Structures are given as structure tokens and as C-alpha cells.
Amino acid sequence: MLLHIVARGRIGRSPEAELVDRYLGRIAWPTRVTELPDRGGRVPPLGGHARRVMLDETGDALPSRAFAERLGRWRDDGVREARFELGAADGFSEVERAEADLLLSLGRATWPHLLARAMLAEQLFRATSILAGHPYHREG
Numbered sequence: 001m002l003l004h005i006v007a008r009g010r011i012g013r014s015p016e017a018e019l020v021d022r023y024l025g026r027i028a029w030p031t032r033v034t035e036l037p038d039r040g041g042r043v044p045p046l047g048g049h050a051r052r053v054m055l056d057e058t059g060d061a062l063p064s065r066a067f068a069e070r071l072g073r074w075r076d077d078g079v080r081e082a083r084f085e086l087g088a089a090d091g092f093s094e095v096e097r098a099e100a101d102l103l104l105s106l107g108r109a110t111w112p113h114l115l116a117r118a119m120l121a122e123q124l125f126r127a128t129s130i131l132a133g134h135p136y137h138r139e140g
Helices: 015-026 064-076 094-099 113-132
Strands: 002-008 031-036 050-060 081-086 102-104
Touching: 002 113, 015 031, 015 113, 050 094, 064 113, 081 113
Parallel strands: 002 031, 002 081, 050 081, 050 102
Antiparallel strands: none
């Protein structure tokens, strides 16, 4: 299953970009990052057998194991792409939120977009590590 991050804003060459690359590079699953300008730009079409996840402050703050289980269930159900969308500074509209398969929160604090992207990449690595039985994740 493709793990696809679609993010508004350019990350450029930055410490956050290095973190994103580091974590995505460790994932055995296929990954892709698509950057869009803050406004406009062409959003890649979402094919069939895909799930749309929006990072949103109103979303569910899933524990890492629950997030991993969700990804594993989607993979096992034949989902081809799990798309993770990070919006512009004003977030997503109510219409967009209603179209999402999952609203995901990285906690109740507000995070800069570049850090949120790095945190998402780490959680994707953590989730795939949990599913693979790798000892990276420790609970308790």
C-alpha cells in the first residue's frame, strides 16, 4: 500500500525535510510526497481503493498502535493508497473534512506545518515497524 503525503507548502532544504526523508527512507512500504502551493495547484487524482486521511486539529488523536492497526487493516483489505493530507494555514473546510475517511490529529497542540510533516513521517515509520514486529516501538 502506498503511503502518500500531500502537503501544502514547500519544505525546501531544512532540518524538517531531513527528518521527513530519514523516516520515509526507513519504511519498507512504497512512499511518495507531493508538495502543493499554499493555494491552488493540482491535487493528484485519488484512485479507487484509496483512503483519504486529513491531518486536522479536530481529528482523532490515535495511539501509535491503533494507528498501525488501522493501516494494517486497510492494507489487508486491498487498499492501494493511504493519502495523508496536510492543509494550508487555515486547514480544511467542513466539506473537505466530510469527504475524509479519517481525520487524524497529532495531539491538541498546534504544530508548525513543517514539524507536523516530520511527525507524520515518524508515525508512518513507527506504524509500519509495529506491523512488521520490529522493536522500534516501545510502549509503557
